[in-house]
Amino acid sequence: MNAVPETTGAPSAVAFDAVNKWYGSYHALRDVDLTVARGERIVICGPSGSGKSSLIRCINRLETHQTGRILVNGNEVTADPKRIEAVRREVGMVFQGFNLFPHLTVLENCTLAQTWVKKTPEKEAARRAMAYLERVRIPEQADKYPGQLSGGQQQRVAIARSLCMEPEIMLFDEPTSALDAEMVKEVLDIMVELASDGMTMLCVTHEMGFARQVADRVVFMDAGQIVEVGAPESFFARPQHARTRQFLGQILH
Amino acid sequence: MTSPTPPGVTDVFVRTAGLEGRPPPAGVRPSLMKSLFGDLATASATLLIGGVLLLSVPQLLAWGVTRGVWTGSADSCSGVGACWIFLQEKYPQILFGIYPPAEQWRPMLVVALFLAMALWTLAPRNWTRWTLLAWAIVTIAALLIMAGGVFGLPEVQTSDWGGLPITLLLTVLSVGLGFPLGVLLALGRQSSLRIPRLASIAIIEVVRAMPLLSILYVAAILLPIMLPDGVTIDKLLRAIVALTIFSAAYLAEVVRGGLQGVPGGQAEAARALGLSWAATTRLVVLPQAISKVIPPLTNTVVVIVKNTSLVLVVGLFDLLSSGRAALADPRWPGPYAETYLFVALIYFVICFGISRYAAWLEHHLSPRGSR
Numbered sequence: 001m002n003a004v005p006e007t008t009g010a011p012s013a014v015a016f017d018a019v020n021k022w023y024g025s026y027h028a029l030r031d032v033d034l035t036v037a038r039g040e041r042i043v044i045c046g047p048s049g050s051g052k053s054s055l056i057r058c059i060n061r062l063e064t065h066q067t068g069r070i071l072v073n074g075n076e077v078t079a080d081p082k083r084i085e086a087v088r089r090e091v092g093m094v095f096q097g098f099n100l101f102p103h104l105t106v107l108e109n110c111t112l113a114q115t116w117v118k119k120t121p122e123k124e125a126a127r128r129a130m131a132y133l134e135r136v137r138i139p140e141q142a143d144k145y146p147g148q149l150s151g152g153q154q155q156r157v158a159i160a161r162s163l164c165m166e167p168e169i170m171l172f173d174e175p176t177s178a179l180d181a182e183m184v185k186e187v188l189d190i191m192v193e194l195a196s197d198g199m200t201m202l203c204v205t206h207e208m209g210f211a212r213q214v215a216d217r218v219v220f221m222d223a224g225q226i227v228e229v230g231a232p233e234s235f236f237a238r239p240q241h242a243r244t245r246q247f248l249g250q251i252l253h
Numbered sequence: 254m255t256s257p258t259p260p261g262v263t264d265v266f267v268r269t270a271g272l273e274g275r276p277p278p279a280g281v282r283p284s285l286m287k288s289l290f291g292d293l294a295t296a297s298a299t300l301l302i303g304g305v306l307l308l309s310v311p312q313l314l315a316w317g318v319t320r321g322v323w324t325g326s327a328d329s330c331s332g333v334g335a336c337w338i339f340l341q342e343k344y345p346q347i348l349f350g351i352y353p354p355a356e357q358w359r360p361m362l363v364v365a366l367f368l369a370m371a372l373w374t375l376a377p378r379n380w381t382r383w384t385l386l387a388w389a390i391v392t393i394a395a396l397l398i399m400a401g402g403v404f405g406l407p408e409v410q411t412s413d414w415g416g417l418p419i420t421l422l423l424t425v426l427s428v429g430l431g432f433p434l435g436v437l438l439a440l441g442r443q444s445s446l447r448i449p450r451l452a453s454i455a456i457i458e459v460v461r462a463m464p465l466l467s468i469l470y471v472a473a474i475l476l477p478i479m480l481p482d483g484v485t486i487d488k489l490l491r492a493i494v495a496l497t498i499f500s501a502a503y504l505a506e507v508v509r510g511g512l513q514g515v516p517g518g519q520a521e522a523a524r525a526l527g528l529s530w531a532a533t534t535r536l537v538v539l540p541q542a543i544s545k546v547i548p549p550l551t552n553t554v555v556v557i558v559k560n561t562s563l564v565l566v567v568g569l570f571d572l573l574s575s576g577r578a579a580l581a582d583p584r585w586p587g588p589y590a591e592t593y594l595f596v597a598l599i600y601f602v603i604c605f606g607i608s609r610y611a612a613w614l615e616h617h618l619s620p621r622g623s624r
Contacts, residue, residue: 062521081529088527099522103540103618112536113526158522165526 011074019068046221092162100146132160152183336588350415415570427496435504460502511542551611
């Protein structure tokens with residue numbers, strides 16, 4: 001494998017190798033190379049339209065890339081539906097808009113995929129769902145419908161729903177951007193806990209405090225390209241690229 | 254602000270005691286007198302409508318009640334009152350057409366079976382695959398009971414079937430087969446695959462561009478021509494095919510509206526959890542899409558019920574045409590209004606029942622916590 005540095009033995013969790021993506025004629029991802037080791041926490045930031053969401057949505061093929069290769073646990077993401085399903089079993093995702101299923105209760109949101117995809121018996125699925133709902137600290141809401149919960153609670157349910165599938169990798173696509181300021185912390189706290197448990201995480205977020213606290217590396221993107229990658233201390237203290245300095249100057253006060 | 258603070262107003266404020274929530278002020282309902290004769294326009298409208306009612310209602314009551322004929326024979330019906338004894342004598346023929354009178358327990362049983370199934374299905378907790386299977390079995394059983402030739406039942410040709418069982422069979426089959434077909438057409442129309450999409454659009458647009466009457470004629474006349482020699486299909490079956498395709502096209506457009514109302518993030522979340530396209534569609538997208546379009550769906554179903562009366566043009570005797578056939582008896586003075594009122598009442602009960610049920614269902618299915 002060229003350009004994808006292999007760590008000893010086990011394949012990396014996620015590897016992008018010269019990935020390109022276009023929306024029509026718009027070049028949204030340009031020669032993206034990035035390797036994420038197992039257990040690594042990556043925060044991806046950048047101005048809107050820079051391709052950060054596209055980047056992580058390509059990992060579980062909610063978006064398709066046109067050229068280059070994406071490997072998840074060593075398996076290439078291709079158009080083959082079997083491959084896509086295998087990748088999606090290993091990768092969980094949390095969305096900006098929560099995307100809970102409004103016609104199902106919180107508990108049913110958490111058991112649906114378990115029973116349909118993994119064929120887990122109903123009872124065990126419910127037991128596991130309750131365990132993860134406890135972990136995100138809302139077991140008492142299990143029988144409510146998503147519309148009855150606050151945004152922060154909904155996002156925590158969405159995290160629990162994803163964790164119920166016991167993924168090895170979690171993708172977060174701006175998980176706190178749609179939340180009222182009062183609710184950002186309750187979601188970030190859960191994410192911090194998840195990070196300290198050793199979950200491989202790729203988070204698109206503007207929460208720089210979170211990046212400082214948990215990220216192993218921060219990736220800065222602009223115009224479809226990775227502009228700068230660095231450990232959080234150096235990334236925030238000594239950004240190298242002019243575009244990074246400009247961006248950080250605008251979001252940090 | 255550069256202007257000085259007005260006297261008595263401070264720009265620093267801290268609330269010391271919280272305010273309790275209070276009930277809203279009571280609304281004042283206008284008196285009956287004021288609602289009816291409040292101003293010139295209201296008063297004239299009241300007088301006009303009241304006048305029309307005063308002129309027409311007593312006449313109608315006289316015709317239907319005081320001068321109505323409730324007992325006697327055909328000869329008693331020569332007067333100016335409603336001939337209700339006609340309905341007393343002819344209701345089996347109106348309800349069951351020219352089905353052999355000795356065998357009329359069979360259509361009666363069919364109506365009872367459909368009624369029982371419909372009542373059972375009202376409760377959402379009974380919406381299981383077993384209920385679906387029961388509907389299929391009951392529908393096939395209904396056809397066998399009507400046709401006979403099995404279980405020692407004498408055979409009855411479909412040309413002798415008539416009345417309410419035909420209306421119910423046509424409704425159940427055209428909705429029961431048309432709805433899944435309509436869902437498929439709606440999904441096809443949304444598909445990113447070219448051939449299903451174009452085929453769905455073609456079917457929906459062609460069917461919607463034709464009046465139901467012409468589709469019934471096409472099915473009745475062209476289908477036998479299109480089939481190979483020696484193969485015939487029943488007149489009833491041809492009407493069912495026509496009604497099913499017609500219903501499917503209209504239901505497809507209603508369902509499509511619902512599909513467009515489900516945010517794309519729903520399917521994305523389901524796919525990201527590993528659900529297949531089919532499971533995502535069935536478990537996440539369709540339930541939301543369909544509960545969004547219950548009102549227009551109800552509208553379409555009610556129209557389908559009433560559309561079944563058009564099969565008279567291809568020689569089938571549904572409820573309405575059986576009523577007309579009963580009127581042809583020369584012994585009676587032709588009590589049209591009474592017969593049509595009776596038939597209209599049955600349609601009303603069915604259609605109003607569907608509307609009220611759908612209204613309840615819409616309320617019942619709306620996810621809690623959403624507006």
